[in-house]
Amino acid sequence: xxxxxxxxxxxxxxxxxxxxxxxxxxxxxxxxxxxxxxxxxxxxxxxxxxxxxxxxxxxxxxxxxxxxxxxxxxxxxxxxxxxxxxxxxxxxxxxxxxxxxxxxxxxxxxxxxxxxxxxxxxxxxxxxxxxxxxxxxxxxxxxxxxxxxxxxxxxxxxxxxxxxxxxxxxxxxxxxxxxxxxxx
Numbered sequence: 001x002x003x004x005x006x007x008x009x010x011x012x013x014x015x016x017x018x019x020x021x022x023x024x025x026x027x028x029x030x031x032x033x034x035x036x037x038x039x040x041x042x043x044x045x046x047x048x049x050x051x052x053x054x055x056x057x058x059x060x061x062x063x064x065x066x067x068x069x070x071x072x073x074x075x076x077x078x079x080x081x082x083x084x085x086x087x088x089x090x091x092x093x094x095x096x097x098x099x100x101x102x103x104x105x106x107x108x109x110x111x112x113x114x115x116x117x118x119x120x121x122x123x124x125x126x127x128x129x130x131x132x133x134x135x136x137x138x139x140x141x142x143x144x145x146x147x148x149x150x151x152x153x154x155x156x157x158x159x160x161x162x163x164x165x166x167x168x169x170x171x172x173x174x175x176x177x178x179x180x181x182x183x184x
Contacts, residue, residue, distance in 0.1 A: 005107070005155070006037040006082065007044045009120040012157065013077055013105040014048065015175055016118055020076030024053040024102070026066065026093070028083035037082050060089070067096045078104035090114060103167055112158035112183055117167065122152035156180040
């Protein structure tokens with residue numbers, strides 16, 4: 001569902017920061033799902049007449065240069081692509097987004113709860129629960145190739161109002177009404 005979720009999160013970011021012409025996107029070139037999501041986001045940006053600045057990051061040493069480029073190019077928002085690499089560097093990315101005062105959208109609720117502006121995605125806890133079910137079935141003798149693909153059915157929109165205030169952003173009331181959680 002990566003592509004579908006990426007497109008939805010992209011549209012939510014556009015709604016959160018209307019009028020933005022250039023959106024930067026962090027992409028992990030070593031993560032196939034992230035690369036395919038980047039293709040979906042690029043198509044979504046083109047269809048909406050927006051420019052997308054794709055920044056491929058695969059090492060810790062590349063973050064500072066990427067955020068400098070975001071500032072230099074005057075990107076109005078940041079879309080953080082799906083990647084375990086980015087998830088493991090959550091605090092660093094949130095800190096740089098705050099330092100450069102760029103509104104950012106993330107996949108996991110943990111980003112918004114830690115100070116990121118907005119997240120939209122499935123619940124990580126639900127995903128891990130499903131992995132546990134699969135592991136139990138495999139231990140009991142099920143063949144992994146024969147297990148059904150289970151897609152998430154529950155998605156969450158989390159908005160951090162404290163971060164919005166720091167960025168001097170007014171959250172549209174319609175977006176706040178759709179939020180599953182508002183961090184204050």
